[in-house]
Structures are given as structure tokens and as C-alpha cells.
Amino acid sequence: MFSLKLTHQALPLLTSNFCDPYEIASFYLGDYQDSNMEDASPRTDSSTDADTEDKMSNQLQGIGASDGSDKSRDQKTLRRLAQNREAARKSRLRKKAYVQQLESSRMKLTQLEQELQRARQQGIFISSSGDQSQSIGGNGALAFDVEYARWLEEHNKRINELRGAVNSHAGDGELRIIVDGVVSQHDDIFRIKGDAAKADVFHILSGMWKTPAERCFLWLGGFRSSELLKLLINQLEPLTEQQLLAINNLQQSSQQAEDALSQGMEALQQSLAETLAGSLGPTGSSGNVANYMGQMAMAMGKLGTLEGFIRQADNLRQQTLQQMHRILTTRQSARALLAISDYFSRLRALSSLWLARPRE
Structure with missing residues (x-):
């Protein structure tokens, strides 16, 4: 059973404006997948809930930190977050362009309706x-x-x-x-x-x-x-x-x-x-x-x-x-x-x- 615990150290990251909601969701999902892959591989030592909580807290607080065994995972996380940020940025740009196109079409339609009404009068x-x-x-x-x-x-x-x-x-x-x-x-x-x-x-x-x-x-x-x-x-x-x-x-x-x-x-x-x-x-x-x-x-x-x-x-x-x-x-x-x-x-x-x- 997968259990995700949020510590008081993780809350500032979740409530900050730095992370996009898509980034947070991808971070949790990626971490969950990585942990499952590690659980599936042979391991000689067992991790406690406290260790998992400490590891998650360290990842949320210091994504750019490098401390030996977690450096590879931190780099993958950074790449994943960068990809998610880029995808979110492109999505916002597409949404903005679509909204602008709708607004332009609405203004043109309003102008045509006014011209038609004037012509009828x-x-x-x-x-x-x-x-x-x-x-x-x-x-x-x-x-x-x-x-x-x-x-x-x-x-x-x-x-x-x-x-x-x-x-x-x-x-x-x-x-x-x-x-x-x-x-x-x-x-x-x-x-x-x-x-x-x-x-x-x-x-x-x-x-x-x-x-x-x-x-x-x-x-x-x-x-x-x-x-x-x-x-x-x-x-x-x-x-x-x-x-x-x-x-x-x-x-x-x-x-x-x-x-x-x-x-x-x-x-x-x-x-x-x-x-x-x-x-x-x-x-x-x-x-x-x-x-x-x-x-x-x-x-x-x-x-x-x-x-x-x-x-x-x-x-x-x-x-x-x-x-x-x-x-x-x-x-x-x-x-x-x-x-x-x-x-x-x-x-x-x-x-x-x-x-x-x-x-x-």
C-alpha cells in the first residue's frame, strides 16, 4: 500500500507560486513510479515510514541538492519538472491564443450583426x-x-x-x-x-x-x-x-x-x-x-x-x-x-x- 505523507517542510513548496499544479502532480506521480520500480528490485534493507517521509521531504525542499545516492533521482526529477513546466507554458500560450481568437471572432460577429441591423433599418x-x-x-x-x-x-x-x-x-x-x-x-x-x-x-x-x-x-x-x-x-x-x-x-x-x-x-x-x-x-x-x-x-x-x-x-x-x-x-x-x-x-x-x- 502506497502512503504519501506531507510534512510541514513540504507545505511551503505546495503553497508557493513557484510550482505549477501540473508540476506538483507530475512530481508526485513520478516519485510514486520511481519508488514502485525500486520496490520491485531486490533490496537488502527495509525502509521505514520515517525514512520515506524524510526522503520525500528532502526531495521537496532541495530538488537541486546533490547528496550521493539521490543525485540521479534529483536530476530525473528536475528534468521531469522542466518538461512539465515547458508543457504547461505551451498549454497556457495555446489557451491564450484560443481565447484571443474567440474574442476576435466575437467582435467580428457583433460588428456584422450591427451592420445587418443598420442595413435592415x-x-x-x-x-x-x-x-x-x-x-x-x-x-x-x-x-x-x-x-x-x-x-x-x-x-x-x-x-x-x-x-x-x-x-x-x-x-x-x-x-x-x-x-x-x-x-x-x-x-x-x-x-x-x-x-x-x-x-x-x-x-x-x-x-x-x-x-x-x-x-x-x-x-x-x-x-x-x-x-x-x-x-x-x-x-x-x-x-x-x-x-x-x-x-x-x-x-x-x-x-x-x-x-x-x-x-x-x-x-x-x-x-x-x-x-x-x-x-x-x-x-x-x-x-x-x-x-x-x-x-x-x-x-x-x-x-x-x-x-x-x-x-x-x-x-x-x-x-x-x-x-x-x-x-x-x-x-x-x-x-x-x-x-x-x-x-x-x-x-x-x-x-x-x-x-x-x-x-x-
Whole structure:
């Protein structure tokens, strides 16, 4: 029966900070194994419990001491403790690296969750269904969504600044600087959309970067200028007769341009459908295959005109905002920009309420 007795001399080593718990356990285990090996070998003298206790106390107190017969065991013990210390050190390093990796992953996950929540609040819903228009395959759709999110965040800051200036009755000079900044920022989004349409025109045309409520009023990837002017007239009163006449003329010209673009879009869709229908029929012969390839090439060429429709529609929207800015006074322009922003903000809020509605 193996018996291990701790003396008052061994307690300081066990309670000190010098030895790692792994070292203490290995020391006891190694000593137990060595003693068993010695017990198994022939011996001419018997050791008493007192001798065993004295030997253990000497090992715990003076591992580095050398006193004749115990020198070999002390060296093995030192090597064992050194190996255990090295193993414990490496284990602590691995644990520290693992904890740091977990912390880094947690921070990245938190950042992604915040970005996703911000995107949802701003009306960006990135599909995971594998749709090409929402994939991350470098087609420009995701890049545009990110750019639009940044633009919208900056736009909200400018609108809050404009609202504060209007409420505080800022001077015309200060107010004009802020108004010009908001108008210039609208020009930025049209430029960003133009670049995105070159990469993925269907993404811009479908309006998947907008909220569901906004998509209900979508026309060629954006708002109808004529409808927006109708909403603004009631918000800008009182208007002079000259201003009212100019806005009505702008609204009518915008309506005519929108009708022309809509008719062109309908004609394109009809022509595209006829082109695709022309390639229908039994396949298998080389003539049918050649006809199919020719028809698809024609269809691809017609799809290329979609980018032109998006660009013309955005040009109309941009010109309408600029014309409105020239017709109105600085304070009227500020009120108009605030009304436009509030209108689209309410559409986004309506989408959030709709998506969060209770479902039976």
C-alpha cells in the first residue's frame, strides 16, 4: 500500500507560486513510479515510514541538492519538472491564443450583426437565396448596396443639420450652404446608380436595394418626378403665382418625359418577347441551333438598352430637383428637401411596420 505523507517542510513548496499544479502532480506521480520500480528490485534493507517521509521531504525542499545516492533521482526529477513546466507554458500560450481568437471572432460577429441591423433599418435586404442580383460574386449589386447605405447615412446627417438650421431660423447665407450640400449629395446618388447600372442593370431596375413600400412606387429604378412635385406643392405654400406656374410647367414636362420613357420601355419589352418567341420550336437540327443562337444574341443586344433607360430616368429626376431648387427660395428649398426626406423615411418606416406585423 502506497502512503504519501506531507510534512510541514513540504507545505511551503505546495503553497508557493513557484510550482505549477501540473508540476506538483507530475512530481508526485513520478516519485510514486520511481519508488514502485525500486520496490520491485531486490533490496537488502527495509525502509521505514520515517525514512520515506524524510526522503520525500528532502526531495521537496532541495530538488537541486546533490547528496550521493539521490543525485540521479534529483536530476530525473528536475528534468521531469522542466518538461512539465515547458508543457504547461505551451498549454497556457495555446489557451491564450484560443481565447484571443474567440474574442476576435466575437467582435467580428457583433460588428456584422450591427451592420445587418443598420442595413435592415435603412431598407437594404440582402437575399441569401442565390439570386444573381444579390450574390457576392463581384457583379456590383452588393457594392452598390453598401454605397447606398453609406449615402443614406450621410444623407440623414445632412437632413438633421438642415432641420436644425430651419428650426433655429438660421440666416439665408448659412441655410443656403446647407441646402446646396443636400442638393449636391443627391447628385452623388445618381452618379453611384449610374455606375451600378453598368455592372448590374437588373438590380437597379428591380429596386431590391429599396424597402418593400418604396418598391410599390418605383419607376425605372427610382421615384416619379411628376408625382413628387404634386406632393410638394401643398407643402410649399404660400407660393407666388410665378412660382406656382413654373412648378406646374415642370410637373407637366416631367410627366411627358416619363410617359415617353414608359412607352419606350413597353416597346422594348414587347420586342424582347417577340425575339425570344422567335427562337421557340423543335430543336436538334443545326439550322434550329443556329437560329436559337442568333435570336439570343439579338435579345442580349436589346437588353443592353435597359441601362440607357435607367440613365435617362435618373437624369430626369436629377434635372427636376435642380429646376425645383432654382424656382424656390432658399427657405422654400429647405422645406422641400425636408418634405422629400420625410416622405421616403415614412415609406421605410411603413415597410418596417409591415414586416413586423403579427401573423396568424
